[in-house]
Structures are given as structure tokens and as C-alpha cells.
Amino acid sequence: MNKKIKEAFQNGKAFIPFITAGDPSLEITEKLVYAMEAAGADLIEIGIPFSDPTAEGPVIQEANIRALSNGITTDDVFHMVEKIRKNSEIPLVFMTYANVVFSYGTERFIKRAAEIGMDGLILPDVPYEEKEEFDVVCRKYGLDFISLIAPTSHERIRMVAKEAQGFVYCVSSLGVTGTRSEITTDVDSMVKLVKEVGDIPVAVGFGISNPETAKKMAEVSDGAIVGSAIVKLCAKYGEDCVEPVGEFVREMKLAIG
């Protein structure tokens, strides 16, 4: 297990923000990482843009399109992380789609990610059944391949949790990423099922957009993941998003304690 990811969960409940690299620009993405770290983020998910992100709602889909229209490539994102690592040791994981990794060459991608100081990888279109081709390589280079569980997983939760690395990403709701007015899933029971199998942190994501929901989700788990609400701020403020995003992260971290 990656040491830094483990540490991310040792500072109270973890707050895990997501941003799409290159939206609005890689310079701003770099600044966002520093600002979110300063505001109390424990681990940051960096999205490598993909043309057809099938697990995302409209907000993150549009961020992907904006980043790709800026001409952002996987190599550009790697360069940005190299720069970040000169200034920050915050745990970082990539969030992207299987084809971005596969087309780069799975081993080449993961090796490079490890070299530049990444700590984990999340591929929402790679379930338990397909994880081996990525997981084995991740283990080789010391990256955690993050497993997801969903409200429909039921008896699969134990199976997934047993082999999970780093932390378990608990998808709070049906559907794609994006803000929701409420979360109706019994997240508590899902987390308990994971804990029955092993001592691995569980962070809850999908549909968390305000301090109240974040607090509620963190109470029954080890942390909260927030994407769309932050990406919305990036879309709204563009080049000026660093301050409002930092403020939002501070508020969220404060709420979950």
C-alpha cells in the first residue's frame, strides 16, 4: 500500500477534491493544487481529460472538453505533476479512463506516473473483473489502484474490498457524477461491509456539493470526495478560480473535521 495515501487518512476525516487537469489551464491546475493543499485537502484527484467520459455528468464532461480544446495531452499533465512535486508532497492520484492509460501503453503510463511522484490511479470504467491488467502493474511501481463500490454492488462489496488498495471509493448514488439534492443510499451499510473484510479507508463520492452532505457522508466513512462542485467553480471563475476553490475546500474540510 502506498504510504502517502495511507497518511492522507490520518488527519481526521479526509477531504478529497477532484479537478480536471488543464481546466482552465495547466498553470491554474498547478495553483489549484497548492491552494487546496493549503486549505486542508488531504489527497487530490487529478483528472486527465478524456474525450468521452462515460461515468461523468455534464459538469465534468464539459471540463474535459474545455481541457482537450486547450490541447492538453497526457504528457502535458505528467510535466505539470513534475513541477508540482518540486513544491508539494500532498498525496495525488490520477482519475481518468482506461483508454488514456492503455493507449499510452499501460506499463509506460504507470511507470511514468510513479516516477513523477503520483500515488494512485482511479479508472471508473475498470471494474473488479478487468482490474488485473492495471492492478498488477500498479503494484509493481508502488501505485495504489483504487477500487470502486456502488449502491448496486451488494454482495460484490466484500470481493472488491478484499483486494482493494489505498482506499475504497464508495459511489454514493446511482447515475453519473454531479450534484444531487440528497443521497438516499445506505452508505453506512456499504462502509460496514468493507470494514468487515479489511482495515482499509473508505471515502464517499458522487453528489456531495455542500458542507452538510460532506459532514453526513464523512461521519459514516473515512472521507468525502468532491468533484463537480469544484469543477463548477472552475467553470464559473475561469482564471480567477483559485481563491474561491481554496475557500470552498477550507469550508468543506472544516465541516467534516
Added chain:
Amino acid sequence: MSKGRFGKHGGQYIPETLMNAVIELEEAYDKYKNDPEFNAELTEMLNEYAGRPSRLYYAERMTKDLGGAKVYLKREDLNHTGAHKINNVIGQMLLAKRMGKTRVIAETGAGQHGVATATVAAMMGMECEIFMGKEDIERQALNVYRMKLLGAKVHSVTSGTGTLKDAVSETMREWTNRIDDTHYVLGSVMGPHPFPTIVRDFQAVISKEIKEQMLEKEGRLPDVVMACVGGGSNAIGTFYNFIEDENVRLIGCEAAGRGIHTNETAATINVGKLGIFHGMKSYFCQDEYGQIAPVYSISAGLDYPGIGPEHADLYDKGRAEYVAITDDEAVDAFEYLSKTEGIIPAIESSHAVAYAKKIVPTLPKDQIVVVTISGRGDKDVAAIARYRGEDLYE
């Protein structure tokens, strides 16, 4: 290695949220595929409702005109709703009903699969929602109205290029949103396992019939069978029962759009590379960083950046050939078959007709070529008129 592999292709690259849904589907399919009652109902519906078996028609004038091999047309255009799509839809809907689903969702490109799904949903009294790219809604206005007439709700998909790939993405997203009562009637031999296998099995009736009809008419197997390929459902249906017959050439005709050396093409085997998208490992049109290419073809039904995993494997093994046909060649073939045989083929099927025009004159007269006419071309008439510079109101 995971389930549903065709060589290195296939698999189940989908969000965890959908895993139990595809597992449930696989279990239901395994339970019913050899169930006599299920198969009796399927055959009854294919025959009495869809109008099967479809005719294997000897195209005498086309044969004489091309002056080479003998040409037969497998008339999937004569099925109810005017295309091969209904074969798969009936099968999947019977399965969905047995699984207790009350609502179906589907993607559509040209609108043929959407119309077939809406049709069978109406007949079975199921709720139906169709996802169609905004671009395609404009190209295929007639089919959009047909779906509405049949009681389906049609969603315009504005993300990405607003074509078939985006309609598939959006239908997948909708499925993750509502799974309990909903079955995704995937329209081609693509997506995560078990779809490529299920759709192939339901379309295999095409080659099963070709074989029987050919033995009856000619007392032997054909030398070549060919069909157009987007995702590849009518092609795999045309190939499947001939895969073991190694003397039968299998030819898939891809959409080259404005040409395989331009960026405006959808000829996946010709220009794509191995990738992972829409639930499967297969060949995809993509850039060096794996971004899926915004493909193009005049034919909305072939305007897709990938190909079904079984086709990818047939290609790897050298068992099937995949050729690329341009818009111009397809439009010429559309007009050619209309004038020569009095059959207006779908612009998708016209890609297969176009390759037949090229290859048949080069083959000896004692050879037999079967071309599957996957659908009828009424839906394309206005678009072809516009292509020829005539402004026609639909």
C-alpha cells in the same frame, strides 16, 4: 482474463454500478438461450411479427450488368420496421420481460434500432426511451417521428459530436441512473459482455437462413458473403454460420466517409488501433493519446469510431476481410440498386452494395456472392437528394 473475450478483444470495461446488471443479464441469457419455450416464442415473433424468414433474392439484372459472379441479396430490408435490427430487439425484449423489466432504453444512430426498439416496446406494452445524437436527429427526422408515433420518448444527445458514439455514452449513463426496472437494449455486437454474444446470437438467424436458402436454391454454399459494418451486427449475423466454412469469404464493408486518408472517416479496421471504450477492448479510431476520434460518414448507422470485438478478432485471425467504402461510392450504389433491381437500400447497406459492384466483375461466373441488404433506404431518400443538390422536404 475476464469473461466475454474474442481473442484479446471484448471484456467488461464498465463502471462498477453496472456490473450486477450485466451479470444479471448474462445469467438470464444462459438460463433462457436453450429454453424451448423461450425459443418457441422468439421464433413465433420473428416469423409472425417481423416477417421472417427474409428472402434470399437472386439479383438477375445486377448479375448480368456486373458480368461476373452470381449475386444474391439477403433481404433484411423486408423485415418489419425495415431493417435487421428487429431480430436482436425481439430477442432482447423477450429476455427483458422474463427478467421482470418494464422499461427499455436504447441508443440509435440512423434511427433503425430506435424504431425497432420503440416498435417492439409498443407491442409488448413497455416504456421506451431512445437516445439519439443531435446531429443524427437532424439527418433522420423521419425516423425520429416514427419513434414518437410508436410512443417512445426521444432524447437529443448534444454531448461530443452528437452522433452514435455519444448516444451510446448517454444511454450507458442513463442505465447507471436507473437499473432496477430498466433493460438497455444495445443495438449492435458491441459494448460489455454479454452484449456482443447476445446480439450476435439473435442476428445469427441471417446466416442460418442464407445457408438453408442457398442450399435449397443452388445446392451449395456461397463463395462470398458480405455486409456493411458499423458496430457490426448485420455483418456478424451474415458471417456467423459461415465462420467454420473456411471456403466462404467473409467481407465487412466499413464507412470510409470522405476517404481513409482524411480525418472524415469511420473505417475503424482500416485506420483504428487497439483500445478500450464503451465497455470493450477492440479497435477504435483515436489519436495517439487515446482520445476517441470524431468520426464521419454520410451514413448515421456506420458513423461509429469502434467495431464489435468479434469482428476485431476475425480480422486478427485473417478470417474476415474489412474494406472501406467512401460516401461517393455508397451513394452511387444506393442509386444503382434502386435503378437496377428496384430495391432502394439503406445508405448503410449501400456500402456493401458498393463493394459488390467492385468485386463481382472480377469473380468467375460460377461463383456466388451474397450481399446482405441490412435495411431499406426510404429514410435516406431526402438526405441523398440533398447530397445530389436537390432540396427535398421530408
